[in-house]
Amino acid sequence: MTDRSVRIAAAQMGPIARDEPRADVVDRMIALLHRARAGGAQLVVFPELALTTFFPRWFFADWAEVDVFFETEMPSAATKPLFDEALRLGIGFSFGYAEADDSSGTRHRYNTSILVDGRGAIVGKYHKVHLPGHEEHEPWRPFQHLERRYFEPGSSFDVWRAFGGIVGMAICNDRRWPETYRVLALQGCELALIGYNTPIHYAPDPTQDALAGFHNHLVLQSGAYQNGMWVVGVAKCGVEEGVDALAQSVIVAPSGQIVAQCTTAGDEVVVAECDLDRCAQYKHTLFDFDRYRRPEVYGLITERRGAIPPPP
Amino acid sequence: MTDRSVRIAAAQMGPIARDEPRADVVDRMIALLHRARAGGAQLVVFPELALTTFFPRWFFADWAEVDVFFETEMPSAATKPLFDEALRLGIGFSFGYAEADDSSGTRHRYNTSILVDGRGAIVGKYHKVHLPGHEEHEPWRPFQHLERRYFEPGSSFDVWRAFGGIVGMAICNDRRWPETYRVLALQGCELALIGYNTPIHYAPDPTQDALAGFHNHLVLQSGAYQNGMWVVGVAKCGVEEGVDALAQSVIVAPSGQIVAQCTTAGDEVVVAECDLDRCAQYKHTLFDFDRYRRPEVYGLITERRGAIPPPP
Numbered sequence: 294m295t296d297r298s299v300r301i302a303a304a305q306m307g308p309i310a311r312d313e314p315r316a317d318v319v320d321r322m323i324a325l326l327h328r329a330r331a332g333g334a335q336l337v338v339f340p341e342l343a344l345t346t347f348f349p350r351w352f353f354a355d356w357a358e359v360d361v362f363f364e365t366e367m368p369s370a371a372t373k374p375l376f377d378e379a380l381r382l383g384i385g386f387s388f389g390y391a392e393a394d395d396s397s398g399t400r401h402r403y404n405t406s407i408l409v410d411g412r413g414a415i416v417g418k419y420h421k422v423h424l425p426g427h428e429e430h431e432p433w434r435p436f437q438h439l440e441r442r443y444f445e446p447g448s449s450f451d452v453w454r455a456f457g458g459i460v461g462m463a464i465c466n467d468r469r470w471p472e473t474y475r476v477l478a479l480q481g482c483e484l485a486l487i488g489y490n491t492p493i494h495y496a497p498d499p500t501q502d503a504l505a506g507f508h509n510h511l512v513l514q515s516g517a518y519q520n521g522m523w524v525v526g527v528a529k530c531g532v533e534e535g536v537d538a539l540a541q542s543v544i545v546a547p548s549g550q551i552v553a554q555c556t557t558a559g560d561e562v563v564v565a566e567c568d569l570d571r572c573a574q575y576k577h578t579l580f581d582f583d584r585y586r587r588p589e590v591y592g593l594i595t596e597r598r599g600a601i602p603p604p605p
Numbered sequence: 606m607t608d609r610s611v612r613i614a615a616a617q618m619g620p621i622a623r624d625e626p627r628a629d630v631v632d633r634m635i636a637l638l639h640r641a642r643a644g645g646a647q648l649v650v651f652p653e654l655a656l657t658t659f660f661p662r663w664f665f666a667d668w669a670e671v672d673v674f675f676e677t678e679m680p681s682a683a684t685k686p687l688f689d690e691a692l693r694l695g696i697g698f699s700f701g702y703a704e705a706d707d708s709s710g711t712r713h714r715y716n717t718s719i720l721v722d723g724r725g726a727i728v729g730k731y732h733k734v735h736l737p738g739h740e741e742h743e744p745w746r747p748f749q750h751l752e753r754r755y756f757e758p759g760s761s762f763d764v765w766r767a768f769g770g771i772v773g774m775a776i777c778n779d780r781r782w783p784e785t786y787r788v789l790a791l792q793g794c795e796l797a798l799i800g801y802n803t804p805i806h807y808a809p810d811p812t813q814d815a816l817a818g819f820h821n822h823l824v825l826q827s828g829a830y831q832n833g834m835w836v837v838g839v840a841k842c843g844v845e846e847g848v849d850a851l852a853q854s855v856i857v858a859p860s861g862q863i864v865a866q867c868t869t870a871g872d873e874v875v876v877a878e879c880d881l882d883r884c885a886q887y888k889h890t891l892f893d894f895d896r897y898r899r900p901e902v903y904g905l906i907t908e909r910r911g912a913i914p915p916p917p
Binding site: 422423424425446447448449450452453454459466469470471472475476478479480481495497498500501504507508511512514515518519548549550574575576578579580581582583584585586587588589590591592593594595596597598599600601602603605 | 786813819890897903911
């Protein structure tokens with residue numbers, strides 16, 4: 294343990310009912326904050342879209358019905374008590390929410406997460422880059438996954454100096470794409486905070502359902518190892534409005550090892566001591582990027598979106 | 606099982622002594638070929654540097670001592686019996702070797718693997734892109750890892766149409782870099798063949814030693830899953846000239862699941878039925894690159910070799 298050791302809590306959240314008021318959700322988050330505090334946490338990571346039910350599961354023809362799930366300011370009146378209590382305790386936090394940004398005169402909607410330091414300042418904001426699912430209503434599905442309808446994608450992965458290190462954020466589906474971790478790591482990222490809402494049923498290929506937990510850990514662990522960074526993956530989980538979502542929140546070391554894991558499918562906190570100096574064990578040896586990477590061979594990764602097979 | 610199902614053998618090899626003649630090694634490879642044939646294999650994958658001991662563990666001041674480990678033609682006199690027997694059986698194969706290429710008038714040395722089809726034709730050749738280890742003699746190490754001294758790096762990841770699908774190759778340390786799988790997958794790769802020699806002791810950070818097997822599978826499995834491809838990882842293993850090398854060769858499905866694994870640290874064959882059509886379950890759904898990738902956000906991956914942290 295060094296001076297750059299941070300006690301981090303993964304604050305997993307169980308289902309949020311569609312009619313559950315924001316104030317009640319924030320009360321749950323404050324309760325989790327207190328549990329995290331009891332474990333000595335300096336930073337508490339909440340899930341993606343932590344303030345509401347996972348509304349992209351429904352098709353709404355009317356945008357007014359969608360917009361009730363969005364926040365137009367942050368902190369909002371409803372979330373102010375969380376900011377206040379965290380500030381009082383001197384704890385930093387991160388959570389995801391649906392953001393409506395009217396600052397340009399046109400409404401832009403994002404799947405957003407923010408990073409708040411121990412003095413209550415929002416030091417980082419991230420807009421989800423990899424939006425999964427579909428754009429149009431697909432009635433054949435048992436439930437929808439309309440993130441590509443309701444959100445615009447973000448345009449960058451950024452890092453911030455916070456908690457004594459270099460911190461990045463990603464959201465849910467981003468974690469399955471190795472580019473996510475790599476773009477963060479190329480900016481020196483030592484700690485990636487990743488909230489998720491992952492329905493266990495994947496309608497386009499249900500053979501993947503039984504592998505949901507395995508795939509979740511596989512990508513979080515490989516992302517951590519291959520980039521020498523801590524990764525905190527935090528679920529909103531359990532049966533929410535009839536849809537079963539993956540739990541199994543984890544804190545992963547730069548070695549790829551899981552050092553803490555939630556074992557329920559509800560509101561739960563696990564805390565781990567995350568020594569950011571341990572990143573160097575990988576970043577300065579096997580994964581010394583400057584010494585070993587070969588970007589001149591990686592051209593297709595940025596030149597090409599889809600695969601182009603060789604001629605038959 | 607479809608028409609595009611291929612029975613593939615991972616032909617793991619135990620240690621090769623420094624004074625073991627090529628002909629004896631090739632006899633071992635032919636014995637493995639026969640075992641693979643008994644399992645119905647159509648393609649047999651041998652390890653990296655399959656014909657010799659892993660000579661980069663030694664420092665040689667005299668290049669003449671190095672060059673005895675290199676092949677100047679392929680098939681060579683010593684490997685011809687393997688080519689002949691595979692052709693007789695109608696089996697394809699792949700193996701790694703140290704290649705000395707004098708065709709330009711200057712000697713170029715590569716860590717090479719080749720792909721040979723069921724009619725005995727060399728249809729693909731690959732030069733290792735990610736050379737690990739060091740360039741200079743480092744006497745503090747219990748053994749050297751002088752790949753960066755003895756080999757020039759390759760300059761591309763390529764794919765070939767073979768065995769009814771699209772096949773790529775990578776070698777050892779390449780498998781730890783997500784860019785390897787991604788560049789192959791962006792060319793439609795459905796099957797990646799990856800031989801390795803992995804000393805269990807990693808001198809720059811021995812805390813990694815106990816994790817060698819975990820890391821090996823983590824990168825092979827995540828590479829398979831995140832790219833919807835079959836991955837065959839084949840070890841040269843066991844205690845070779847005093848150095849203990851990782852075994853645990855595996856065949857990994859596009860789901861990331863290990864479908865076959867060697868359980869000894871010696872010459873051993875495992876065979877799996879690899880249906881290349883199963884790649885589509887991932888390539889056309891969750892990992893539909895054309896639909897979901899965001900290359901416009903990935904610029905740093907090709908613009909930057911090493912990490913550049915934000916200003917303090």
